[in-house]
Amino acid sequence: MSFLNYLVSGLSLGSVYAIIALGYTMVYGIAKMLNFAHGDVIMVGAYVCFFAFTRYGLNPFISVILAMLVCTCLGIVIEKLAYKPLRAAPSLAVLITAIGVSYLLQNLALLFWSSNPKVFNSIIPNKSLDLGGLTVSYITLFTIAVCIVIMIVLTTFINKTKLGKAMRAVSEDKGAAQLMGIDVNTTISVTFAIGSGLAAIAGVLLCSAYPNLTPTTGSMPGIKAFTAAVFGGIGSIPGAFLGGLMLGVIENLAKAYISTQISDAIVFGVLIIVLLVKPAGLLGKRAQEKV
Amino acid sequence: MRAMNKLKGLNRTARKNYLTYALVIAAYIILEAMMRGGGMKAATKGMLVPICAYIVMALSLNLTVGVMGELSLGHAGFMSVGAFCGTAATMCLRDSMPSAGLRLFIGIVIGAVAAAIIGFLIGIPVLRLRGDYLAIVTLAFGEIIKSLVGNVYMGIDQGHLKFSMFTNELNMSPEGKIIIEGAMGIRSIPKIATFTAGFILIMISLVVIFHMVGSRTGRAIMAIRDNYIAAESIGIPAFKYKITAFTISAAMAGAAGALFGNNYSSLIASKFNIDTSILVLVFVVLGGQGNMLGSIIAAAALTILPEALRGFADYRMLMYAVILIAVMLISNNAKIKDILKNIAEKRTAKQLAKGGASDE
Amino acid sequence: MSNVVLKCENLGIVFGGLAAVNDFDIEVHEREIAGLIGPNGAGKTTVFNLLTKVYEPTSGEIFLNGESTAKKTTVQLSKAGIARTFQNIRLFSKLTVAENVMTAMNQSMKYSLLEAVLRLPRYWKEEKEAREKALELLSIFDMQGMADVRAGSLPYGAQRRLEIVRALATEPSLLLLDEPAAGMNPAETAELMENIGRIRDRFGIAILLIEHDMSLVMGICDNITVLNFGQVIARGTPAEIQSNPVVIEAYLGKHKEG
Numbered sequence: 086m087s088f089l090n091y092l093v094s095g096l097s098l099g100s101v102y103a104i105i106a107l108g109y110t111m112v113y114g115i116a117k118m119l120n121f122a123h124g125d126v127i128m129v130g131a132y133v134c135f136f137a138f139t140r141y142g143l144n145p146f147i148s149v150i151l152a153m154l155v156c157t158c159l160g161i162v163i164e165k166l167a168y169k170p171l172r173a174a175p176s177l178a179v180l181i182t183a184i185g186v187s188y189l190l191q192n193l194a195l196l197f198w199s200s201n202p203k204v205f206n207s208i209i210p211n212k213s214l215d216l217g218g219l220t221v222s223y224i225t226l227f228t229i230a231v232c233i234v235i236m237i238v239l240t241t242f243i244n245k246t247k248l249g250k251a252m253r254a255v256s257e258d259k260g261a262a263q264l265m266g267i268d269v270n271t272t273i274s275v276t277f278a279i280g281s282g283l284a285a286i287a288g289v290l291l292c293s294a295y296p297n298l299t300p301t302t303g304s305m306p307g308i309k310a311f312t313a314a315v316f317g318g319i320g321s322i323p324g325a326f327l328g329g330l331m332l333g334v335i336e337n338l339a340k341a342y343i344s345t346q347i348s349d350a351i352v353f354g355v356l357i358i359v360l361l362v363k364p365a366g367l368l369g370k371r372a373q374e375k376v
Numbered sequence: 377m378r379a380m381n382k383l384k385g386l387n388r389t390a391r392k393n394y395l396t397y398a399l400v401i402a403a404y405i406i407l408e409a410m411m412r413g414g415g416m417k418a419a420t421k422g423m424l425v426p427i428c429a430y431i432v433m434a435l436s437l438n439l440t441v442g443v444m445g446e447l448s449l450g451h452a453g454f455m456s457v458g459a460f461c462g463t464a465a466t467m468c469l470r471d472s473m474p475s476a477g478l479r480l481f482i483g484i485v486i487g488a489v490a491a492a493i494i495g496f497l498i499g500i501p502v503l504r505l506r507g508d509y510l511a512i513v514t515l516a517f518g519e520i521i522k523s524l525v526g527n528v529y530m531g532i533d534q535g536h537l538k539f540s541m542f543t544n545e546l547n548m549s550p551e552g553k554i555i556i557e558g559a560m561g562i563r564s565i566p567k568i569a570t571f572t573a574g575f576i577l578i579m580i581s582l583v584v585i586f587h588m589v590g591s592r593t594g595r596a597i598m599a600i601r602d603n604y605i606a607a608e609s610i611g612i613p614a615f616k617y618k619i620t621a622f623t624i625s626a627a628m629a630g631a632a633g634a635l636f637g638n639n640y641s642s643l644i645a646s647k648f649n650i651d652t653s654i655l656v657l658v659f660v661v662l663g664g665q666g667n668m669l670g671s672i673i674a675a676a677a678l679t680i681l682p683e684a685l686r687g688f689a690d691y692r693m694l695m696y697a698v699i700l701i702a703v704m705l706i707s708n709n710a711k712i713k714d715i716l717k718n719i720a721e722k723r724t725a726k727q728l729a730k731g732g733a734s735d736e
Numbered sequence: 737m738s739n740v741v742l743k744c745e746n747l748g749i750v751f752g753g754l755a756a757v758n759d760f761d762i763e764v765h766e767r768e769i770a771g772l773i774g775p776n777g778a779g780k781t782t783v784f785n786l787l788t789k790v791y792e793p794t795s796g797e798i799f800l801n802g803e804s805t806a807k808k809t810t811v812q813l814s815k816a817g818i819a820r821t822f823q824n825i826r827l828f829s830k831l832t833v834a835e836n837v838m839t840a841m842n843q844s845m846k847y848s849l850l851e852a853v854l855r856l857p858r859y860w861k862e863e864k865e866a867r868e869k870a871l872e873l874l875s876i877f878d879m880q881g882m883a884d885v886r887a888g889s890l891p892y893g894a895q896r897r898l899e900i901v902r903a904l905a906t907e908p909s910l911l912l913l914d915e916p917a918a919g920m921n922p923a924e925t926a927e928l929m930e931n932i933g934r935i936r937d938r939f940g941i942a943i944l945l946i947e948h949d950m951s952l953v954m955g956i957c958d959n960i961t962v963l964n965f966g967q968v969i970a971r972g973t974p975a976e977i978q979s980n981p982v983v984i985e986a987y988l989g990k991h992k993e994g
Binding site: 587592610724 | 788790809810811812814815819820822826827828829830831835836838839840841842843845847849852853854855859862863866881882884885886889902903905906
Binding site: 113119167170171173174175177178180181182184185186188189191192193195196308311312315319344346347349350353354356357360361364365376 | 441447501504505508509511512513515516517519520523524526527542559605650654657658661662665691693694696697698700701704705707708709710
């Protein structure tokens with residue numbers, strides 16, 4: 086395979102990371118919490134799509150919509166039951182709760198669907214496009230395209246709509262936003278809903294490219310996407326996009342040219358270097374404490 | 377009677393420290409007696425050393441999270457370094473040192489020193505960051521250590537150690553013996569770790585932490601945690617104290633790892649992943665940040681819990697998750713917190729009133 | 737004339753193109769209580785942050801006891817003799833009152849961590865001395881009875897006083913007080929005023945204080961510097977400042993001549 090091939094498949098993997106990272110970054114920006122359970126929402130989304138599409142033969146588009154609906158509801162329910170009561174609690178308590186939710190989702194999945202891997206059928210025909218020496222599969226192209234569309238839609242939503250502006254206001258200053266008449270609780274719920282809906286899409290795309298689906302499918306991509314979000318500057322939407330893509334490319338190139346065994350180590354090594362040079366990530370803002 | 381009076385004269389911290397020592401010693405005596413009396417199931421007996429190792433891990437992480445106030449998500453990495461160095465050391469010494477106890481001691485010391493060195497080196501970049509960024513970088517280092525340790529090959533050949541990364545080409549003579557074998561780790565370990573060694577390690581960790589917290593070093597570290605700007609304004613070099621605490625914390629995790637590694641017949645690098653780091657963090661948070669007795673109880677209880685729930689087989693990890701969420705929600709419930717705050721305020725008021733009275 | 741403890745020349749800092757403090761000069765002598773006043777946002781706390789190197793000055797020089805502080809960090813300046821309190825109280829809230837004060841004595845204590853862990857004699861000796869000294873310093877404000885209370889649970893006024901004690905424990909030659917009377921009632925303010933005077937007499941140090949309570953400033957300061965928009969607009973004794981038209985204008989706004 087050529088360098089260009091690795092690059093394109095890296096961009097595709099990076100697109101998946103970017104979509105997951107968007108969820109992390111939005112939730113962090115608005116609720117200042119590391120939602121460790123986000124990776125497991127991906128897994129739930131992938132299972133829903135698997136049953137709808139592979140088992141019951143529904144239309145792929147409807148299957149994806151169904152997965153998004155389920156994950157959106159799941160995101161809202163998790164926020165309401167587990168995170169909302171802890172809004173005033175120390176951040177470490179919220180982190181541990183998120184870890185608890187992550188364990189809960191994984192073990193529920195284990196109970197319902199067992200640990201046997203499910204073979205996920207790609208929602209896109211398994212064909213490739215020949216671009217004069219460069220062979221690219223449909224799913225690769227599709228993944229990149231979906232990521233770009235999501236990026237454009239989300240940016241427009243955040244900047245142009247009233248709800249999007251409310252989200253920005255809440256992430257800047259919760260108290261002030263409340264005084265300006267913004268319903269903070271609803272805004273946070275919406276953020277979780279959008280993040281979880283995106284997680285479902287990420288789950289479907291991830292499993293279309295790597296068809297092995299188990300209850301722990303979401304964990305590692307979740308952690309890596311979280312890394313990507315920090316890499317790009319947590320809280321920043323373009324940062325998550327950039328971080329995700331770069332992470333995917335670095336991982337793929339490291340696998341191809343250095344070693345598969347330590348590709349993860351290289352990815353994390355790059356993260357550390359970036360944070361040492363730019364402590365708030367590539368596109369993040371550093372908050373200064375007022376003395 | 378005089379002892380009682382002396383105990384009363386101590387402040388609350390000192391009393392709690394003595395209570396912690398006393399409970400640990402009592403637990404050790406009871407368990408050791410049960411073991412000698414034969415009143416203990418083999419499965420329970422097998423859990424004693426891992427429990428000790430996890431307790432030391434929890435104490436170590438509590439030093440970082442509770443006393444220093446920084447979140448580490450990569451503590452399993454230090455445990456891994458300690459486990460591999462400590463276990464490899466005891467295996468290398470097998471022929472030249474007949475006493476298992478002495479070998480274990482040396483193994484634990486080597487594990488602690490190795491982890492301390494790694495902790496110091498990692499601390500230099502990491503401790504310049506703050507908050508969530510610091511946490512994510514420790515997570516990254518934990519994963520890097522896991523990947524690297526999983527690719528180390530080491531052998532011993534006529535008294536010489538041979539190392540290699542990624543390949544098992546150690547160029548050894550036929551007498552050479554391979555000890556660490558990449559992803560397969562270390563195998564046929566003689567299992568020399570004992571409950572008594574674990575107990576001693578816990579006691580040493582407690583003494584180090586309590587005596588440190590009660591010294592100028594501990595005060596400086598906690599001052600930085602509470603308000604680093606004020607700490608610097610009174611001449612406390614934040615970085616120097618933080619790296620001291622972090623290195624000691626890493627050394628303890630390394631010692632715990634060495635104890636842990638010498639308790640099983642095989643050891644692999646992927647055991648020390650993010651899940652292990654998080655497991656230990658859960659002990660610390662449930663036990664209470666800065667509360668060492670809490671960490672000990674939480675580590676012991678939560679290591680036993682999944683075993684105790686074994687009857688529920690498939691549901692046990694589910695219940696573990698539910699218990700975790702429930703404890704967090706209940707302990708952070710606004711109403712319960714208000715009640716606790718009221719009690720604390722009353723105590724302060726009483727102390728203030730008493731202090732005022734003694735002035736006259 | 738007594739020794740000059742603090743001397744600033746043309747001190748300035750620019751934040752994003754805006755000069756928060758510009759051409760700031762001051763001299764504070766041993767046993768002098770100097771006041772720094774000015775309307776909100778005039779740059780008073782910024783001056784303190786420059787003096788203690790929380791911010792790096794863009795221009796100018798600071799001399800402490802005749803030595804330039806250009807190459808010193810916040811931590812080194814504490815050793816060199818500057819101590820401060822904060823406008824928004826910054827105590828070590830989870831430590832006790834006595835521990836807060838003892839933490840400030842860290843640099844004069846010598847025992848090592850190893851001596852502490854092994855509880856060797858030097859540990860006991862220095863700890864005992866430090867605690868006694870802390871109690872003695874606390875007695876300036878009659879706070880020795882609160883020594884073992886958590887600092888975070890103290891009443892507001894006591895927290896402000898504890899900050900002063902903690903600063904004194906570093907044995908400074910220059911004490912910077914940032915609004916020490918903020919949030920206190922008139923009786924408490926009067927008592928604080930007396931205590932600040934007593935601290936000056938007892939330790940023989942220079943004190944520079946920022947304060948909005950004019951009764952306090954006019955009552956205890958030997959000299960006052962007035963800051964507005966980052967510039968020194970007036971300087972003099974309390975009597976001179978009180979009758980200075982430029983100062984009155986800065987505080988009350990320009991009078992409309994009708």
